[in-house]
Amino acid sequence: MDLLFVADPLEGFKTYKDSTFAMMREAARRGHGLLHCESRALRWQRGGSVVADTRRIELTGDAHDWFRVVESTETRVADTGAVLMRQDPPFDSEYFYATHLLGQAEREGARVFNKPAALRDHPEKLAILEFPEHIAPTLVTRDAAAVRRFHDEHRDVILKPLDGMGGMGIFRVGPDGLNLGSVIETLNAGGTRTLMVQRYVPEIVHGDKRVLVIAGKPVPYVLARIPQGSEIRGNLAAGGKGVAQPLSPRDREIAEALGPVLAARGLLLVGLDVIGDRLTEINVTSPTCFQEIQQQTGFDVAAMFVDALEAALAP
Known part of the structure; x- marks a missing residue:
């Protein structure tokens, strides 16, 4: 089937660590077609359907010129096998509008992951308020x-x-x-x-842990993003060092408490941020760390994700 990735420009991907690329690579390995567009390409007009200017791509295996465009065309979003909304934050007004267009595409028959309404209902900082027993x-x-x-x-x-x-x-x-x-x-x-x-939470010195939850079930490894030097932030974008670790009992407790609840709302993929024993964020827009976990542990997160996606699409 064709999978439409609504994501940032492909030319900016850092394929050695990009989780969306890992999804694409696994999907292509299984024979799925790859389509891409940016959210700004989505449009709707009365009397018609939600469409987008898309590019069909193939992966080349080259680390630099990693894709080639096979075809550029207008695509009816509901005609694709699934839509994966993978645009990076911030969740600004334009992102909000894109979720509404994708919601209309759902009404026309599209299958969108994560579900557009669930993206709107779970702002990544504020979603933790629903689970006060797990937060600082x-x-x-x-x-x-x-x-x-x-x-x-x-x-x-x-x-x-x-x-x-x-x-x-x-x-x-x-x-x-x-x-x-x-x-x-x-x-x-x-x-x-x-x-x-x-x-x-002083345990930040041991890392801000990313706990990935797929279809309500936790990945068995986390990526602890450890602050470096005098920095208080563990985020990889802020220079943190990513160290993969087995899921701790407390990590599992949080993931198993939240996972089924969030999955039932249409959140196929969630990234929980945990410092010490406290939940700090619930990431739903484009959770990452697939490749870092696989490279350090051998566990294939992308395969687990595509398994879950295919199961969600099964008749």
């Missing part, structure tokens, strides 16, 4: 005074924007409160933007 003390607010009270109570805190990615815009303020006012002003823009504050 957390505050979501625009109110600077509330942030100060939270800091007074917990003394060592992390502040972050709700629309950041890759560790962007994350600050730590310790017991001395140094620069707390400046950080609040930077993040909440005079009370016009909502931010998140969490008690600092």
Whole structure:
């Protein structure tokens, strides 16, 4: 069947670590056709269907010129076997609009993973609020005074924007409160933007663990993204070192508690971020770390994912 990947430009892929590329490679190995478009290519007009300008590609096996375009055409999205929404964050207005177009494509018969409505309903920072028993003390607010009270109570805190990615815009303020006012002003823009504050979890020195959950079941290995030097952020984009580890009992407990709930909502692939024994984020837009886990452990995450995708599409 043809799989349509709605993703960022292929020319920018770093194929040695890109999880979407790993999905494509496994799907092609099984004989599935590969189509690609960017979300901006989606369109709908009254009297018609959701269509996109797509490129049919083949993988070359070359590390640099890794794909070739076989055909460029307009494709009715519902005519593809499945749509994989793999556009990277941030979840901005344009991403939001794309999910609505894909929702219309669903009404026309398309099968979309992750489900567009579920993407909208699970903003990656705020989705943890539904599972308070698994998270550290957390505050979501625009109110600077509330942030100060939270800091007074917990003394060592992390502040972050709700629309950041890759560790962007994350600050730590310790017991001395140094620069707390400046950080609040930077993040909440005079009370016009909502931010998140969490008690600092010191186990970050051992890594911010990415727990992948596919069709409600955890991958047996996590990728611990360990901060380097004086950095507090473990994100790979912020220079963290990725170290694959077996799933811990607590990681499994969190994954097994959340996995079936999220899968039932149409989230085939989820990336849970866990620091110590606390859940910090639920990533649903384009969870990564497939290749790092496979390269270090031999476990084929992409194969597990395509197995789940094929099972979801089975009659």
